Amino acid sequence: MSTISASSLPLLLVRDLSHRYGAIAVLQGLSLAVAPGEVICLAGPSGCGKSTLLRLIAGLEPVQAGSIEIDGRTLASPGIHLAPERREVGMVFQDLALFPHLSALENAAFGLGGLARSERTAAALRMLERVGLADRAAELPHRLSGGQQQRVALARALVTKPRLLLLDEPFSSLDVGTRRQMQREATDLLKSNGITTLLVTHDPEEAMMMADRVALMEAGRIAQLGTPAELYGNPADGYVASFFGEVNRMAGIVAGGAIATPLGPIAAPALSEGARADIRIRPEAILPAAPDARIATAARVTAARLLGGSALLEILVENGSSQGTALQMRLTSREMVEAGAVIRVSLDPRGVFVFPA
Ligand SMILES: Nc1ncnc2c1ncn2[C@@H]1O[C@H](COP(=O)(O)OP(=O)(O)OP(=O)(O)O)[C@@H](O)[C@H]1O
Numbered sequence: 001m002s003t004i005s006a007s008s009l010p011l012l013l014v015r016d017l018s019h020r021y022g023a024i025a026v027l028q029g030l031s032l033a034v035a036p037g038e039v040i041c042l043a044g045p046s047g048c049g050k051s052t053l054l055r056l057i058a059g060l061e062p063v064q065a066g067s068i069e070i071d072g073r074t075l076a077s078p079g080i081h082l083a084p085e086r087r088e089v090g091m092v093f094q095d096l097a098l099f100p101h102l103s104a105l106e107n108a109a110f111g112l113g114g115l116a117r118s119e120r121t122a123a124a125l126r127m128l129e130r131v132g133l134a135d136r137a138a139e140l141p142h143r144l145s146g147g148q149q150q151r152v153a154l155a156r157a158l159v160t161k162p163r164l165l166l167l168d169e170p171f172s173s174l175d176v177g178t179r180r181q182m183q184r185e186a187t188d189l190l191k192s193n194g195i196t197t198l199l200v201t202h203d204p205e206e207a208m209m210m211a212d213r214v215a216l217m218e219a220g221r222i223a224q225l226g227t228p229a230e231l232y233g234n235p236a237d238g239y240v241a242s243f244f245g246e247v248n249r250m251a252g253i254v255a256g257g258a259i260a261t262p263l264g265p266i267a268a269p270a271l272s273e274g275a276r277a278d279i280r281i282r283p284e285a286i287l288p289a290a291p292d293a294r295i296a297t298a299a300r301v302t303a304a305r306l307l308g309g310s311a312l313l314e315i316l317v318e319n320g321s322s323q324g325t326a327l328q329m330r331l332t333s334r335e336m337v338e339a340g341a342v343i344r345v346s347l348d349p350r351g352v353f354v355f356p357a
Pocket of ligand 1: 021024026044045046047048049050051052053202
């Protein structure tokens with residue numbers, strides 16, 4: 001699958017990037033085009049190469065194979081290495097590395113070395129205002145909360161007006177409430193200022209909330225690049241389908257255009273007759289059946305957990321063997337059913353995916 005989009009001229013163009021650390025191939029021919037003003041989330045499991053990609057774009061390491069361009073100008077390729085400070089790329093990494101002995105204002109002004117002192121102060125103060133911290137400008141970092149320190153780091157990265165902003169898990173050390181608030185605020189800030197951004201995250205919800213497009217990586221490649229809705233509703237394979245949380249898995253063989261499963265037949269129009277299929281069903285796609293549902297399956301609830309807004313049920317459906325098939329379904333908390341109940345369930349095809357095995 002090509003990961004370079006043919007639409008508007010990209011601001012950032014990564015072409016066929018490969019990178020090794022000794023025997024480990026960390027990036028394997030990765031290509032990515034980011035449009036001006038676009039926020040792209042790089043997601044994927046630990047070790048898949050997300051931070052390495054960011055480090056290469058920032059210029060913290062030389063490129064071994066492939067190239068990196070901004071606005072058509074090559075910043076890095078084998079033999080070419082523009083110094084990090086000349087790339088006009090801003091960075092906020094997980095360990096914010098604020099200077100502990102400098103105030104919020106002095107931290108925010110740090111990148112403005114070339115300007116007169118009064119201009120630096122004015123620009124840094126304007127940026128602290130934009131992130132809602134002007135009233136804490138004189139404070140040292142350790143007197144600020146995690147979220148406030150995060151805002152100082154964002155201000156410091158944005159004050160130099162970078163052409164591209166790189167964020168490497170910037171919110172991962174914050175508690176959930178502050179993290180969600182920072183995600184909203186940062187998205188507003190990036191979008192209202194049209195800042196082209198690459199953001200690394202482990203958190204599917206963060207990717208869904210902040211990204212125009214998500215690049216889901218797997219072992220040094222992009223498994224799928226698309227809008228959050230595309231990745232959720234039309235995953236390219238089982239790996240992508242599983243990114244948003246645990247899914248139910250079943251296997252089967254196509255017969256008469258469908259696969260017989262304990263939840264009834266599942267259509268498999270893309271697979272040939274007799275093919276082995278790998279079926280993924282989102283827990284939220286197993287629904288309590290409507291009274292007039294044409295296809296519904298009896299299920300015994302073996303465990304039920306209330307998770308706040310939603311509830312997770314473990315259910316057992318008959319499959320012709322004595323054990324039955326164990327599945328997970330997700331309900332709203334209002335639909336909560338107690339363990340031991342027998343219910344009827346049906347499938348929402350929008351959360352059912354069939355791939356070749
Ligand atoms: N400087 C280095 N020297 C040797 N190996 C490295 C170096 N930096 C990273 N690696 C290895 O390269 C692989 C990819 O690392 P990278 O940090 O890019 O992954 P990641 O997707 O960002 O992971 P995480 O989400 O855990 O940060 C890992 O196996 C890592 O151990």
